[in-house]
Amino acid sequence: MDTQQQTEVAQEMKQLLIRVATHRDKQAFNKLFAHFAPKIRAFGVQRLGQQGLALDLLQETMTTVWTKAHLFNAHKGAVSTWIFTIMRNQCFDMLRKVQHNREDAFGDDIWPLFEDSGSGDGLADHSFTRQLKHQLDKLPPLQRQIVQGVYLQELSQQELAEKLNIPIGTVKSRLRLGLEKLRAHLEKHHD
Template sequence: MQSTNSSTPAKTDDWSPVLIKIAKDRDRVAFGKLFDHFAPKIKSYGMMLRSQHTSPQMAEELVQDVMLKVWLKAHCFDVSKASASTWIFTIARNCRTDFIRKANRTDTELSADDLWPMAEEEGPYTSLHQRRIEKNIHSAVAQLPPEQADVLKRIYIEGKSHSEVAAATGLPLGTVKSRVRLAVGKLRTLL
């Protein structure tokens, strides 16, 4: 038995007037009804034809992308060419194809853990290399003027801010920043 509520179209083809109203009046209430009706159908469509790139998250993203395009392009809908549901599902098909293409281009998802080596993966050569780098850095810092080395140690080793170093040393903030800049510049040439 079909609903007698006149605010919700009973048949899919009856969505055309709603879509036209959205295009003309930018009616958010009408769009909400359209969204509530089509979102679950688009999500199901997104999950159909399971592929390696189809996931519930991708289906949700598809719904959002399609419905945003429906809102933005509602003025392009022509009732003489297609029903509202046909027009919306054409957008859904095109968006789904775009999602799959994009997924094929970026087959591998990377995380920060993939880019930075784990501490437990360090072998004897890695720790030897790390010790050499540390030795070179300490040697270079030892060649800095004492006031620059002091400011660098407070900021980079003790983790203090420029303002905290200025307050602790009684130096103007600009002097602290200048010493850091000069020290870093000299370290670049030494390393």
């Protein structure tokens, strides 16, 4: 596409977005959607690694375009810049949610090591409990405090944050670090 064609497309996109903003023009929105959907989807697949998440990104981005079209300012930039900024922000939000879900689930995959360690006889269970306590004692005090609070005292991360008067993010990061250390040791000595 040459420079003249790019300018014409940019002008057309601007007019379409203005029609969406001022008249809630569904046909104009459909044209915007058809133009930007393949680009947003491709970006989503590349960044999020899953077709389903890429489609969610497309839906979230274009929903935001529809609801916030009145905020577009043609004097500040092109329609494509505005829409791609929305897309990137939505993508960052999705990545944060995915990461948050991974961190919450991280502890779940360490506990089968604890549960499977005993063969049902009390001696193996006792030995493993002793080994676990020994490894907990090796954790840095702040990480140990969080791991024990969440898994032994069965406090939620939010309850622990409030009890210790620290941010929830600090609880999550200490928990993740502590569990990674425990997991590494347990996998090393699990056999």
